[in-house]
Amino acid sequence: MIADIHITEKSFGAKSLMKNIKFSIDDGEKVGVVGRNGVGKSTLFGILSKTDEDFTGDVIYKRGITVASTAQEHHGQGGKRVISYILEGLPEYSELKHILDTYPETMGDDMRKINEYTDALARFDDKGFYQIEEKIERELANFQLEGKAQRTLGSLSGGQKRLIEIVKIMHSDAHLALIDEPTNHMDYVAKQQFVDWMKGAREAMLVITHDRDVLEQVDRIIELKDGECVSYKGNYDAYLKQNATKTASGMNDFEQIEKRITNLKQKVIDYQRLKEKSRNPSTIQKFKRLENESRGELAELQTKEKPSFWIDKSSVEQLDYKAAGRYDKFKSKNIRMSIKNEESRSKHVLVKATDVALGYGDTVLFEGVNIDLREGEALELRGRNGAGKTTLIRALLGVDDSIVRYSGELMLDKQARIGIYEQEINEKYLEDTLEVAIEKLYLDKDLPISDTKVRQLLSDYLFTEADRAIPLARLSGGQKARFQLIAMLANDPQLLVLDEPTNHLDLPSLEEIEMAPTKYTGALVYVSHDDYLRRESGGGMVQVGAE
Numbered sequence: 001m002i003a004d005i006h007i008t009e010k011s012f013g014a015k016s017l018m019k020n021i022k023f024s025i026d027d028g029e030k031v032g033v034v035g036r037n038g039v040g041k042s043t044l045f046g047i048l049s050k051t052d053e054d055f056t057g058d059v060i061y062k063r064g065i066t067v068a069s070t071a072q073e074h075h076g077q078g079g080k081r082v083i084s085y086i087l088e089g090l091p092e093y094s095e096l097k098h099i100l101d102t103y104p105e106t107m108g109d110d111m112r113k114i115n116e117y118t119d120a121l122a123r124f125d126d127k128g129f130y131q132i133e134e135k136i137e138r139e140l141a142n143f144q145l146e147g148k149a150q151r152t153l154g155s156l157s158g159g160q161k162r163l164i165e166i167v168k169i170m171h172s173d174a175h176l177a178l179i180d181e182p183t184n185h186m187d188y189v190a191k192q193q194f195v196d197w198m199k200g201a202r203e204a205m206l207v208i209t210h211d212r213d214v215l216e217q218v219d220r221i222i223e224l225k226d227g228e229c230v231s232y233k234g235n236y237d238a239y240l241k242q243n244a245t246k247t248a249s250g251m252n253d254f255e256q257i258e259k260r261i262t263n264l265k266q267k268v269i270d271y272q273r274l275k276e277k278s279r280n281p282s283t284i285q286k287f288k289r290l291e292n293e294s295r296g297e298l299a300e301l302q303t304k305e306k307p308s309f310w311i312d313k314s315s316v317e318q319l320d321y322k323a324a325g326r327y328d329k330f331k332s333k334n335i336r337m338s339i340k341n342e343e344s345r346s347k348h349v350l351v352k353a354t355d356v357a358l359g360y361g362d363t364v365l366f367e368g369v370n371i372d373l374r375e376g377e378a379l380e381l382r383g384r385n386g387a388g389k390t391t392l393i394r395a396l397l398g399v400d401d402s403i404v405r406y407s408g409e410l411m412l413d414k415q416a417r418i419g420i421y422e423q424e425i426n427e428k429y430l431e432d433t434l435e436v437a438i439e440k441l442y443l444d445k446d447l448p449i450s451d452t453k454v455r456q457l458l459s460d461y462l463f464t465e466a467d468r469a470i471p472l473a474r475l476s477g478g479q480k481a482r483f484q485l486i487a488m489l490a491n492d493p494q495l496l497v498l499d500e501p502t503n504h505l506d507l508p509s510l511e512e513i514e515m516a517p518t519k520y521t522g523a524l525v526y527v528s529h530d531d532y533l534r535r536e537s538g539g540g541m542v543q544v545g546a547e
Contacts (some may be wrong), residue, residue: 001024003176006058007021008057014055018043019228020229021057021228026204030198030204032208036134038478041208045178066173068091068177069180070166081152083137087152093127094520096127097124099120100117102116119429127173127529144169148164159184166179170201182211191214195213212532216237226307243312246270247309248326250307250309252326254307255330260301265298271287271288351523357407358392366388367408369408373523374525375522376521378539380542381527392544393527397418398412412495418491418495419489419491419497420496420499421497425484429441430473431472434472467482496527510530
């Protein structure tokens, strides 16, 4: 065991986020961390990386181990070169490099410094630091960041900074790596490289992710839920089976508690009446004692909050009718996507591309793309980051005049209602509160909107009453993703265009996204490197750019 974690209390103001988080990590163990948006996954990483010490409990690491973690923010480091940032994030590198650079000029005949310098030379070599810059530059190239080593952090996009964090972790040679949502913004090639590294790496890892392809490779999954955590041995498939069994048992226990509460309420009334009717003092005392005992047990049971219950759709289909009935009654609320299913819609062509080549200026990004997409059909745009997938979408929608069409024909039905899911929220909404942003996006589309409609949307997409007053810029990644879903479906679209819709969503929300195409009779164009979504959506595939 290299780490033992026990968090007894972590709160934000009056809100208790964690109350009994307890688990350990073994040497070399790969552990996935899952949980609904907002349960405290990133907060947990802040505690483990020692950047957040405002909690009650203990985080104990085995003596001598090194811990490396991905950073979410890079405030004040925008002017730092990428290579310098990565090197500084490697355990021991800065300390050893300082000794090697400064001791030759200062150690003289000081035997202590001479020994420290000799040890540092050996350690620097053992860690492979003499070749580290060359290795890092090769890894950056593997993640399509060639030539970025000498660039500043401030010149990179958010997605590129996330990849920089992964490269830093991959070269940290730490005993424990804390990795937050590693595959967001990765294309399918980069993701496979990360997964291959993860499987072969010697270090233990704690990985926050809802990428099922990554979770398939872990040794254990820890789920944060209801302020506590549950550990499931095995990978994602094993987790689904164990979760279904545990949830079915939990629902049965909670149903028994509800029945007991109902019985106790009746007993309190019965004992109170019997007490009032009695004339014998000892009998009165007996019923008073029974009434108080029942009230005490009732008060204790009523303090128990309803647990969160979620079972994946495949496991739900295998439940017996009693358990299925309980699940329908007790299941946790999930996002409710308002997709109309109109069987009367015709199968006319919505998107047509014939031998299309697109690019910018004199640079051709891709050529030879052919599409024939009709209502009821799905099409995946597949290609590496930078190959031109988003360029093709923007050319199709006519939102970028700088795109050059070098050859071919590209057609979008001008009468079609289009819903677009984008990775980045339009900047004009970011400073608005959630409530105002929803109103604005409806008005921008010339759609009717009312307070009742806003409240319904907030409820459907799991926003609380308090969330409506929060500016979009301050929402979590998962909350921003749900706002994008609201924007996409506002006009009852006939064509859905989804650009990496699974980033930041939790497992139940991912499942709702995957089920949506099966209920939708319009056309679907999507970009995703999530193999589960690809299998559920089906349809055709167009390769954009070279493989």
